[in-house]
Amino acid sequence: MSIIETKALTKTYGRIKAVRGIDLHIEKGEIFGLLGPNGAGKTTTIGMLCTIIQPTAGSAFIAGYDIAKNPAEVRRNVGIVFQDPTLDTVLTGRENLELHARLYGISGALREKRISEMLELVDLEERSNDLTRTYSGGMRRRLELARGLLHRPAALFLDEPTLGLDPQTRARIWDYIKKMAQKEQTTVVLTTHYMEEAERVCNRVGIIDHGQIIALDEPDNLKESMGGDLVLIRAKEPPVPKIEALPYVKKVTTGAGTIEITMKDAHLHLPELLSIITAVECVEIRVPALSDVFIRLTGRDIREDSAEDSGSWVDSVARYRQRGN
Ligand SMILES: Nc1ncnc2c1ncn2[C@@H]1O[C@H](COP(=O)(O)OP(=O)(O)OP(=O)(O)O)[C@@H](O)[C@H]1O
Ligand SMILES: [Mg+2]
Known part of the structure; x- marks a missing residue:
């Protein structure tokens, strides 16, 4: 009962x-x-x-x-x-x-x-x-x-x-x-x-x-429902097909000079991942938090008053994109 x-x-x-x-x-x-x-x-x-x-x-x-x-x-x-x-x-x-x-x-x-x-x-x-x-x-x-x-x-x-x-x-x-x-x-x-x-x-x-x-x-x-950790890398000409072929990589998205990789256990696999990318300028790992689940489901931050700097994954990605472009 x-x-x-x-x-x-x-x-x-x-x-x-x-x-x-x-x-x-x-x-x-x-x-x-x-x-x-x-x-x-x-x-x-x-x-x-x-x-x-x-x-x-x-x-x-x-x-x-x-x-x-x-x-x-x-x-x-x-x-x-x-x-x-x-x-x-x-x-x-x-x-x-x-x-x-x-x-x-x-x-x-x-x-x-x-x-x-x-x-x-x-x-x-x-x-x-x-x-x-x-x-x-x-x-x-x-x-x-x-x-x-x-x-x-x-x-x-x-x-x-x-x-x-x-x-x-x-x-x-x-x-x-x-x-x-x-x-x-x-x-x-x-x-x-x-x-x-x-x-x-x-x-x-x-x-x-x-x-x-x-x-x-x-x-x-x-958190698992978010699909995994997100690794953001700024690098010149990253080998996308090679990255996509790695067993723990789920999704790769490329932008202007940046690459977003959704993957399992980023903390374990990052060394191998970085070893196949040359000329890495900057790396950021975002591990999803519950607040990201909320943003994913509702499209907004749980604390509307602090959306600017909530430290959330999605905000950070948005800021990263702004910086990268
Ligand atoms: N006595 C009341 N009369 C009219 N509306 C009410 C009353 N109590 C709550 N509400 C409304 O019901 C909704 C839910 O309020 P509630 O207090 O349960 O929210 P909450 O999740 O506890 O919010 P908070 O995080 O601010 O404490 C709100 O829109 C609130 O304005
Ligand atoms: Mg309340």
């Missing part, structure tokens, strides 16, 4: 189709990433699965409970870390966890045990008696993760767990998420638009755009 199952799950707000018929099956212990740009429908999907938002159509089940018919059971079985912070900043870290435990009816010795375990998991024991107002952004997020897991939910939903944090802190938060999922055997569904980071922690990802899942697979398989 899947821990999370949705069937044609849909939410409309007047004319806005926020979520358009999503089908998901997420298994126990899986870390599943819901990736998509602003307004794609990620928060709305999570909201419906946590019974905060009522679906317009379709159905969903968490640990076998119907979100429409058994909302109380669903709530007991989910933990959530919201996109916007929700800690009580006039309470200490420990008090925030105590309040949550009481709301879930966890009492006495078990409560103290769980709180200690969770504080240890996110390395906050030492600061647990300080007001959360004095915590850094990363520490607050860690406390929220601990709180989300306190009542041992079957599914933990994390909506943009690393938004607004610096790269080092983001990396630490991802480490904690991995560790927590392993230790607690919790199914985790997270949303993010940091695609490169998600592909390192997620077992599978669903790419969502305009309320629909447009691709769903293991990160490696999605």
